[in-house]
Amino acid sequence: MTSIRSRETGDLAAIRARIADEVVGRDRELDLVLAAVAAGRDLILEGPPGTSKSTLLRAITADWGIPLVLVEGNADLTPSRLVGHHNPSRVLREDYSPENFVDGPLLDAMRRGGFLYVEEFNRAPEDTIDTLLTAMAERTITVPRVGTITAAPSFRIVASMNPFDNVGTTRLSTSVYDRMCRLVVDYQDAAAEREIVSRRTGSTSARVVADAVGVTRDTRRHTDIRQGSSVRGAIDTALLARQLCEMRGIAIPHDDATSPPRDLPPDYTSTFLDAMHVALSGRIHLDDTAITTAEHVLGEIWQNHFLLAPAAAEPG
Template identity: 25%
Template sequence: MKPHYPLPENIVDILESRRRKTNDSFTDLIRGGGYVPPNMDLLVDAISALSMGKNVLLKGPTGAGKTKFAESLSQLFNQPMFSVNCSVDLDAESLLGFKTLTYEGEKQVIEFIPGPVINSMKHGNFLYIDEVNMAKPETLPLINGVLDYRRTITNPFTNEIVTAEDGFNVIAAINEGYVGTVPLNEALKNRFVVIEVPYIEGDQLRNLIRSNTNLTDDSMIDLFVTLSSDLIHAVSQGKLSEDAASIRALLDACDLSALIPAKRAIQRSIADKLDEAREREFVQNLTETLF
């Protein structure tokens, strides 16, 4: 059985109090990480899973705030977080560490420099694996023992058996359907509790824009919230790719619009990132209608 990691002091009382009241922004609760959850259940479920020592897989569209969510969870647990950014080039050294030559006085010696997996295990910290389905299928099985009840790995570079200290846990994030991604194999997927991270909308998006951008004009903020809603709707209908509805890109547009015209800000931050001319034209037409 996996160990139980106690929640930070008073967090249970705070969460239960919030649950009994209303789904507000929770900004004061997670101010360190900067993620504003769309609903309370998302936050409660993630915290509950991590407090029981379970790995969490954040699944959702690009720009929905998965990395910010992971940072906020790290902040709530008062745990530093080591990160792995997956790609086709990810290998054992990127995960576990590497050997290098160094000197002890006059003597040249081989030293092992630990990577994010070994570091997070030995320090009892969080490990964040971003875009986990970008890694080659043969790479991540290296850490299967880290992700299950054993919480152990034999370091192939040193032959040391490393067992995770209390507090260690894993959060991963996945974007499905993108070029270069591969489906997670069942052995890997079964080692995670999956939490869907949707786009944030409405009042919570409005609060996020106010707290995370330089845009202060309420009427302009309302227009950007409407724009986001229309973009998300277009994505759901297959008219646009998910990149168009990225909350990260929307916040960039809000920031720029504090200094340059909103239409140009949207073009630079959202429309020009899209590959297809018809999608760029769709966003520009929508912008003309609103702004």
């Protein structure tokens, strides 16, 4: 496997500078992912959803001018779905031939020199993963009645996995890890998540953004929650809170983002709880031992954020 040089990628420092602003709070991860793929390595990104993994890849492939071919790992991702198949109607008319073969996402990425991005990698069947191992090791794949396809130099396989999800997943073999680099990607810090929410919602209220990010981050720390919400939950909470306030004629506070949520109008805070129920209740996953509901847990988080924590921090 050869690394990509100047014709495809140009100077790595220049590439990084061009795309750094598109990926908030991911300076280190951008460096490591960019270095790995530029060196010709395939890569596993291990982390919860909503941590900018696909954003990183889209920024890199867009800058290189190559496709990002997305495929979801699940029980239906058979080798034939991944590699491709002969067009049945043309087979009946013409018999099997390379011309009536329909490329799957793997061959599409190989021919066009793109990144094959496999989400939920450890949900794919073992024989499908074995097909990817061949492509990784040899950069070629042989298809019956079609021939041998050789990958373009910029072809990479990038996989993602959620470490919190153990339902319907399989343990990856040492053969997989031996052929791929691995990077753990965690949540961004609070400041970066506030910047993401501001960009995605176009919100002019630092108060709404700070509250949405604060309660969402608290879902990741609550003892009854096995997996909390990603920043996508904060984005939806902010959007819903703004729409509800506008519909109900409630003035939105415009405090500084770093100020505690102290002495806020009750109509605003109660509306925010409504937004949390809709935006976050489906995004949190309770612990198996928890005897409660998502709504009750969100009520506790709301109470701590708006009532208890600000009171405990009251000067004097």
